[in-house]
Amino acid sequence: MSRNNILAVDAMGGDHAPEAIIAGLDIAAERHKLAHFLVFGDEARVAPLIAVTKRLKQRCTLRHSSEIIGGDMKPTVALRLRDSSMRRAIDAVQTGEAAGVVSAGNTGALLALSKIVLKTMKGIDRPAMAATAPSAKGDVVMLDLGLNVVCDSRNLTEFALMGDVFARIVLGLPKPSIGLLNIGSEEGKGDETLNAAAAALRESPISKQFYGFVEGHDITAGTVDVVVTDGFTGNVALKTGEGALKLVGELLRRVFTAGPLAKVGYIFARGSLKRLKEVLDPRRYNGAVLLGLNGVVVKSHGGTDELGFAHAVDVALDMIANDFNSRIAEGLTAMDSALLSAKPAATQNV
Amino acid sequence: MSRNNILAVDAMGGDHAPEAIIAGLDIAAERHKLAHFLVFGDEARVAPLIAVTKRLKQRCTLRHSSEIIGGDMKPTVALRLRDSSMRRAIDAVQTGEAAGVVSAGNTGALLALSKIVLKTMKGIDRPAMAATAPSAKGDVVMLDLGLNVVCDSRNLTEFALMGDVFARIVLGLPKPSIGLLNIGSEEGKGDETLNAAAAALRESPISKQFYGFVEGHDITAGTVDVVVTDGFTGNVALKTGEGALKLVGELLRRVFTAGPLAKVGYIFARGSLKRLKEVLDPRRYNGAVLLGLNGVVVKSHGGTDELGFAHAVDVALDMIANDFNSRIAEGLTAMDSALLSAKPAATQNV
Structure with missing residues (x-):
């Protein structure tokens, strides 16, 4: 599978996580036939959601992560969690496993982690x-x-x-x-x-x-x-x-x-x-993009539903494909x- | 007549001046039975507009002014015109003839002239x-x-x-x-x-x-x-x-x-x-107020019609009355x- 079709997803960020996130992936998976999702989150909560449809089971790979970055957590605190779903999803872009990442979690933490892990593009x-x-x-x-x-x-x-x-x-x-x-x-x-x-x-x-x-x-x-x-x-x-x-x-x-x-x-x-x-x-x-990083990072609105999250995934896949x-x-x-x-x-x- | 009922009006400011200005005064005069308008503008153009209704004739005093501050005029240029309708209207507040002024003209000029003529309030x-x-x-x-x-x-x-x-x-x-x-x-x-x-x-x-x-x-x-x-x-x-x-x-x-x-x-x-x-x-x-000057100064939107201008007059009279x-x-x-x-x-x- 081409790396360009693989998107890392933070399943635990946002007000309606992980339900709205996984339901959003199901919608996005239908639109993007080649896309594959590397999903990071609490296995006990996320696995049953992925098990719901055949499409999700085929198109998602779940990786367990033990920590969650809360909506009010300060970026300095978030940076210390090494096994948060957000951190692990960003790490997957840095290692080259995924071409981009989508999260509906804490914006400050997403920026801080992306800057530290992916680094700002040369010249920006x-x-x-x-x-x-x-x-x-x-x-x-x-x-x-x-x-x-x-x-x-x-x-x-x-x-x-x-x-x-x-x-x-x-x-x-x-x-x-x-x-x-x-x-x-x-x-x-x-x-x-x-x-x-x-x-x-x-x-x-x-x-x-x-x-x-x-x-x-x-x-x-x-x-x-x-x-x-x-x-x-x-x-x-x-x-x-x-x-x-x-x-x-x-x-x-x-x-x-x-x-x-x-x-x-x-x-x-x-x-x-x-x-x-x-x-x-x-x-x-929905789907604001953090531009200027070494990797595609898309921030979904925290309060969005599955349709909104699917749109954020669309944006990320568009950016990667282009x-x-x-x-x-x-x-x-x-x-x-x-x-x-x-x-x-x-x-x-x- | 109490000074508190007298409002100075720049008849020549705004996209639809002087027609919309004078028509707006007619509407405002009906609402505010005690208000009197000291109108500054080109007599040849404004006098016939005031002559249209009995109410306007009774409630307006027209003072001729020979100059007009254009919408694009720089404040530094506007400051040099001593006989502009805007300047004369602000002067009337400074001399105590009127309790406030309304203009639909150039905002930068209105601020510059108001600051120079009326001065900023002590403590502001x-x-x-x-x-x-x-x-x-x-x-x-x-x-x-x-x-x-x-x-x-x-x-x-x-x-x-x-x-x-x-x-x-x-x-x-x-x-x-x-x-x-x-x-x-x-x-x-x-x-x-x-x-x-x-x-x-x-x-x-x-x-x-x-x-x-x-x-x-x-x-x-x-x-x-x-x-x-x-x-x-x-x-x-x-x-x-x-x-x-x-x-x-x-x-x-x-x-x-x-x-x-x-x-x-x-x-x-x-x-x-x-x-x-x-x-x-x-x-x-309509009717933005320049707060913090020694006198009530209200700026009407330049593109408004008579209804909008009448509302700006309402605001000025409210400020004065209170x-x-x-x-x-x-x-x-x-x-x-x-x-x-x-x-x-x-x-x-x-």
Whole structure:
């Protein structure tokens, strides 16, 4: 079996583990006929779940691990557990047994363990978390979503590069447009870091894809395919957008149950509303990727169900099949030589 | 006529000025029977608009001003125009002729002119922009929305204090709860500035109202009544939330026009959808307030129509009627004496 078809899975991470994790693998296994899952977790709890379907029995290899990293556990504590399901799953990528790993567990621990075990890619200063979000013009990629609270202009430039490759693979776009999130679209808006990053991107090999600054409302408007920002702003923006969508869902429920006439309206509108719900379904966007590590690492939302977890597995297998990391490495080399040849301008700007 | 009933109005700011401005004053004049408007603008264009209704003729005093501050004009350029409608309207507050000012013009110019003409309140380091937004539990107050790209912990503490008074007046809440926007709710999340501000708020006279850290999704969930953040994050969060709401509106339109059955559904659902639209109508949230200046300064969205502008006028008159600035001053005194008496802890934390 090709290593590229093997995905390591942390069966014990997330609010509904291990049940939702294994049920999610069953869904993913149907979609990806060649995929095989190296599952790490408590054998007593996970084995009976795998035994449920023939497909799971064929496509999963269970490895017992004795420890679990809790949702509230500090990364420093998590790092000390050598036999946690998360650690063992990441180890499998490091040893080459698996091509990537998916976990719905503690984000801080996943990052800390991935950095220690897999290491950050050569040429990348800091990994970033990326995911897709809905927009009026189709899905968009956003990063960083929370790993790096403070970023310098080099970090933002690297995020743009990684976001570009990510959008090519996950959204299937030949030349994704890239925007830097700011509080105005005119040059000079925002702080020095943003303006230095914009200057560096204008000198970079992806300069033709660089749109310039975008604002919060541009994310859902689909003004650009890739929205680049620091982890603090990205995390707040993502959660604010999710919250606003949730609010509308809640208000829709209220207005359609407000009286007998509204309920009749609901019956007729049900089909349309269901389609809307499908488009905005957060499970469709589940699976944030930790970019910039030596290996594909995908973080599933901790509260997701099996459908959401299956989507996170889709993302991981897509990244692996498209050889994401090699393409990042190529992009980095191209960017560095461009910055080198344009050194006077670049040095001045960065 | 009491000065407290007189509002200065920049008739020339915004995309639909002066028509939408004057039409908005007509709506506001009906709601506020005692209000009088000191209107600054190009007499040749504004006088005919005021002449349209008897109410406007009675309730407006037009003062000609020869210059207009364009939407793209740099604040430094705007400061040099001594006879702009915006400048003259702010001057009227400074001389005591009016108790506040409303403009739909250039935000940067409005801030720069207000700071120079009215000055920042004693005890406030920097003004902040606040507005209300919808949540599942009613309206919430958010600040800063873009004036201060980088903030220190003292700024954030002052924003919390001003947001508290603002929420008491505009939302009518006796003891609004206050949250600091962060990327996690646990202590220690985010940067030092946020943690120092949280520590200071725990020692402050409004400590009982301080909820702690909140995340992006808490804004629309209505977890707290007042969401405090720096101007960069606040601006991005506000626009991202608005963008997400707009996306749902756009998608709703699409699903309800997708086929004959959906159109029938729309006919039955129309009443419910209209109610939803009213709740989320951005015009209901129009009127951002520049807090911390010696005078009430309200910024209307530049693209709003007369209904939206009338709402911005409502906000200004509410602030004036409730003596906003005196209450901020009282709050500042109380906070300073509390911080003074708790000095060792405060100094350590701030």
